[in-house]
Amino acid sequence: MPEQNMQGQAEQKKRQPLFHMIKRNSLPLWHSVAIRAAAILLAFVFTGILTLLFTGKDPIRIAAIMFDGAFGNSLRTWVTFQNVAVLLCISLALTPAFKMRFWNTGGEGQVLIGCLATATCMFTLGGKLPDWLLIMIMTVAAIGAGILWGLIPAIFKARFGANETLFTLMMNYIAIQFVEFFLKVADKSGSNTVGPNLLSHGWIPALFGEKYLLNILLVAVLTVLMYIYLKYSKHGYEISVVGESENTARYIGVNVKRVILRTMALSGGICGFVGLMLVGATSHSIDTNLAGGYGFTGIMVAWLAQFNPLVMTFASLLIVFLQRGAGEVSTVAGLNQSFSDIVTGILLFFIIGCEFFIRYQLIPNREHKFFAKKQTQEEQVQ
Amino acid sequence: MNEAYALEMKGVSKHFGDIKANRNVNLTLRRGEILALLGENGSGKTTLMNMICGIYFPDEGEIYIDGKPVVIASPVDAFRYKIGMVHQHFKLVDIFTAAENIALGMQDEGKYDIREISARVKEISSRYGFDIDPDKKIYDMSVSEKQTVEIIKVLYRGADILILDEPTAVLTPQEATKLFSVVRRMRDAGKSIIIITHKLHEVLSISDRVAILRKGEYITTVNTAETTESELTELMVGKKVELNIDRSDPLTDLPRLELRHISCTGPEGLPLLRDVNLHVCSGEILGIAGIAGSGQRELLESIAGLVRLDKGEIIYHNPKTGKVCDLRDHTPVQIREMGVRLSFVPEDRLGMGLVGNMDIVDNMMLRSYRHGHGVFLDRKNPADLADRIIGDLQVATPGPHTAVRKLSGGNVQKVLVGREIAAAPIVLMTAYPVRGLDINSSYMIYRLLNEQKQKGVAVIFVGEDIDVLLALCDRVAVLCGGAVSGILDARTATKEQVGYLMTHSEGENRHA
Numbered sequence: 001m002p003e004q005n006m007q008g009q010a011e012q013k014k015r016q017p018l019f020h021m022i023k024r025n026s027l028p029l030w031h032s033v034a035i036r037a038a039a040i041l042l043a044f045v046f047t048g049i050l051t052l053l054f055t056g057k058d059p060i061r062i063a064a065i066m067f068d069g070a071f072g073n074s075l076r077t078w079v080t081f082q083n084v085a086v087l088l089c090i091s092l093a094l095t096p097a098f099k100m101r102f103w104n105t106g107g108e109g110q111v112l113i114g115c116l117a118t119a120t121c122m123f124t125l126g127g128k129l130p131d132w133l134l135i136m137i138m139t140v141a142a143i144g145a146g147i148l149w150g151l152i153p154a155i156f157k158a159r160f161g162a163n164e165t166l167f168t169l170m171m172n173y174i175a176i177q178f179v180e181f182f183l184k185v186a187d188k189s190g191s192n193t194v195g196p197n198l199l200s201h202g203w204i205p206a207l208f209g210e211k212y213l214l215n216i217l218l219v220a221v222l223t224v225l226m227y228i229y230l231k232y233s234k235h236g237y238e239i240s241v242v243g244e245s246e247n248t249a250r251y252i253g254v255n256v257k258r259v260i261l262r263t264m265a266l267s268g269g270i271c272g273f274v275g276l277m278l279v280g281a282t283s284h285s286i287d288t289n290l291a292g293g294y295g296f297t298g299i300m301v302a303w304l305a306q307f308n309p310l311v312m313t314f315a316s317l318l319i320v321f322l323q324r325g326a327g328e329v330s331t332v333a334g335l336n337q338s339f340s341d342i343v344t345g346i347l348l349f350f351i352i353g354c355e356f357f358i359r360y361q362l363i364p365n366r367e368h369k370f371f372a373k374k375q376t377q378e379e380q381v382q
Numbered sequence: 383m384n385e386a387y388a389l390e391m392k393g394v395s396k397h398f399g400d401i402k403a404n405r406n407v408n409l410t411l412r413r414g415e416i417l418a419l420l421g422e423n424g425s426g427k428t429t430l431m432n433m434i435c436g437i438y439f440p441d442e443g444e445i446y447i448d449g450k451p452v453v454i455a456s457p458v459d460a461f462r463y464k465i466g467m468v469h470q471h472f473k474l475v476d477i478f479t480a481a482e483n484i485a486l487g488m489q490d491e492g493k494y495d496i497r498e499i500s501a502r503v504k505e506i507s508s509r510y511g512f513d514i515d516p517d518k519k520i521y522d523m524s525v526s527e528k529q530t531v532e533i534i535k536v537l538y539r540g541a542d543i544l545i546l547d548e549p550t551a552v553l554t555p556q557e558a559t560k561l562f563s564v565v566r567r568m569r570d571a572g573k574s575i576i577i578i579t580h581k582l583h584e585v586l587s588i589s590d591r592v593a594i595l596r597k598g599e600y601i602t603t604v605n606t607a608e609t610t611e612s613e614l615t616e617l618m619v620g621k622k623v624e625l626n627i628d629r630s631d632p633l634t635d636l637p638r639l640e641l642r643h644i645s646c647t648g649p650e651g652l653p654l655l656r657d658v659n660l661h662v663c664s665g666e667i668l669g670i671a672g673i674a675g676s677g678q679r680e681l682l683e684s685i686a687g688l689v690r691l692d693k694g695e696i697i698y699h700n701p702k703t704g705k706v707c708d709l710r711d712h713t714p715v716q717i718r719e720m721g722v723r724l725s726f727v728p729e730d731r732l733g734m735g736l737v738g739n740m741d742i743v744d745n746m747m748l749r750s751y752r753h754g755h756g757v758f759l760d761r762k763n764p765a766d767l768a769d770r771i772i773g774d775l776q777v778a779t780p781g782p783h784t785a786v787r788k789l790s791g792g793n794v795q796k797v798l799v800g801r802e803i804a805a806a807p808i809v810l811m812t813a814y815p816v817r818g819l820d821i822n823s824s825y826m827i828y829r830l831l832n833e834q835k836q837k838g839v840a841v842i843f844v845g846e847d848i849d850v851l852l853a854l855c856d857r858v859a860v861l862c863g864g865a866v867s868g869i870l871d872a873r874t875a876t877k878e879q880v881g882y883l884m885t886h887s888e889g890e891n892r893h894a
Contacts, residue, residue, distance in 0.1 A: 232758050237751055247734045252748045253714030
């Protein structure tokens with residue numbers, strides 16, 4: 001019998017888990033920030049090692065090229081911040097919908113339809129009206145178009161319970177086709193862009209001679225407003241309640257349908273505003289790729305920041321930096337364009353993976369043979 | 383050495399962060415015995431059982447099966463040692479039959495033969511006296527049938543040690559009696575059974591021995607034959623507890639709320655409420671008894687303005703103006719605007735009454751966030767209310783900014799009941815307010831309801847424990863299949879009368 005017990009204990013040692021996993025109760029803020037920062041740092045180190053292994057190029061030099069690509073001169077810096085502003089603004093637009101658990105994957109289409117409304121006004125009314133009036137009409141049209149594009153799936157969701165993810169996704173393609181149609185009508189030459197020569201009126205004036213400054217400032221203000229709206233307003237509170245539990249919302253007498261419609265109007269409206277800025281203030285042109293996939297990247301940014309508008313600023317800066325930096329790397333260092341995707345992928349993996357360490361604590365299991373062996377080794381040394 | 387125990391735990395501890403869920407627990411289980419595991423909420427019963435089932439791994443201590451030390455590092459290990467657990471919440475696939483559910487997850491050699499499985503299921507059923515049709519779909523089953531499937535699933539896999547987590551919480555008294563006879567038969571066939579329950583009278587009637595946990599610590603194990611209800615309570619709580627509910631006489635017999643011929647149908651066209659006539663007076667507690675799903679939820683939700691009625695009237699007698707109004711077809715907000723102060727503690731606390739991911743302060747606002755004209759929220763008053771409730775009702779929480787989802791069941795309920803009572807209701811509706819609560823918290827809720835009654839509030843109490851219904855309420859209305867099958871005076875009615883009405887509606891009576 002004792003022998004059997006010994007055997008049992010040996011088996012017990014062998015089959016014990018290596019770590020005890022313990023759920024954390026709460027974590028000081030700086031601690032969780034530190035874990036996330038460490039994750040980002042580790043991701044870069046890991047990327048560096050991978051780069052060295054597979055391309056043989058000096059990772060430090062690559063990093064320098066990336067930085068140069070994003071912030072190398074004043075134009076590059078402006079473009080980087082402009083892109084951050086656009087991405088951030090779309091993320092802000094998606095956030096209230098996401099907090100309501102309404103999976104708005106239609107940011108791309110809502111932006112494009114805003115672009116289209118702006119361009120249509122510029123094309124048809126340009127020169128016939130004073131510019132200030134035209135800009136006002138453009139603004140109303142762009143935001144209105146965005147609202148419409150957001151409301152259509154919301155109405156179907158509220159009335160018939162239609163799946164909003166698919167619905168908003170499909171609305172993207174409809175928007176693209178509308179833009180395609182506009183391009184054909186506006187430019188008979190068959191070009192796939194309608195440029196500043198045709199959209200020559202209704203340009204939103206540049207602030208202090210910097211064409212991107214107005215965008216950046218407006219988005220900065222919007223970020224703060226959205227933060228306040230979600231956290232301190234009655235509407236924001238209703239959005240959270242509807243998102244967490246529709247039953248609770250019903251119980252306290254919130255009109256769930258109205259909240260869905262109102263929130264999607266807001267979401268679409270802000271996307272439409274992005275469209276206005278893209279066409280009216282910066283590019284003065286329109287093509288089907290003007291939103292550049294940011295309608296989807298914005299989903300990622302919103303999630304990464306856990307729907308906190310202030311954190312989204314950093315998340316979008318990080319993503320834009322990677323994209324712009326890697327673009328530079330691909331031309332200068334001769335690496336493939338996929339480099340950017342790979343880096344972004346690794347980064348996301350680390351950031352999402354570190355959530356585990358924020359929620360759980362790992363304590364080494366002293367009884368495991370892995371540690372037991374170490375102990376015996378230490379004893380032998382002694 | 384004596385006969386080895388079927389299961390023995392020695393010095394088992396488990397902590398989560400700073401919380402010690404189990405400290406130095408010693409537990410023994412013999413072959414062919416029923417061991418009741420007794421303890422208040424948060425005393426570590428579930429954690430302990432999860433360690434036996436391989437869901438958690440103990441930080442310290444050993445587990446022995448048949449006298450041999452074992453490591454249970456995963457549910458697969460538990461299965462290997464013939465340990466099976468029947469959870470409180472069933473884990474069944476609705477669109478499968480009983481036999482298919484039982485076969486699910488089995489890793490037998492050979493090919494999948496559902497007929498053979500059905501035959502074995504029938505064989506197991508007849509051996510232990512279960513009553514089950516292996517080819518019936520789960521969605522067609524009653525709660526007690528689903529539970530039977532869960533138990534057979536465990537037996538089918540050859541378990542010798544069965545753990546039943548609060549098996550009677552969802553059953554009628556008759557069903558519970560039936561379950562107990564099956565459990566006794568399993569014991570007589572040599573199985574070892576651990577049964578977790580809050581209900582002391584059940585512990586006394588079913589178990590051979592009782593193991594008691596208190597705040598994660600193992601207190602003792604006593605022989606059931608040599609103990610009493612009050613001794614068990616004292617061991618469990620650590621001090622003497624008065625197990626009587628003070629019942630004052632109802633203040634008035636003036637109806638405050640009258641339900642006249644209300645009926646409603648569910649989304650599938652089935653009647654959920656059938657011609658219900660009830661009234662509740664100010665200063666009385668009206669109990670509602672019935673098997674789960676007999677229309678209790680629809681009854682309360684129709685009063686709260688959440689369910690559309692096909693017909694009938696909900697008449698409210700306003701005590702201030704003396705006027706009468708019909709609440710039917712009004713939304714919750716409209717009802718409040720009519721000056722009807724209605725508080726409602728729903729059955730689904732975290733899914734309806736509260737928002738789990740929000741903190742206590744934000745949950746306080748749920749009812750009142752519309753106050754004030756501005757577009758911004760006022761968190762000052764809700765924060766004061768949160769502090770007051772945490773203090774008055776002794777809510778165990780790190781602070782008012784803890785998400786309610788992180789609180790234990792009893793504390794969640796205190797937050798919810800506290801908020802609803804703070805609204806100074808005229809009608810107070812509560813659905814299963816003590817479900818899953820320990821003795822201390824339960825008696826606190828009873829006391830709060832009694833206080834409201836004495837203030838002249840019309841209280842509706844939907845309950846499942848008939849003993850409590852008869853001890854707390856003034857009148858008890860019994861629902862059966864969406865209809866009122868009888869209204870009894872709680873002071874004179876017997877448990878058997880209530881149990882009978884729960885399964886026999888008036889119509890059936892007449893035919894019989």
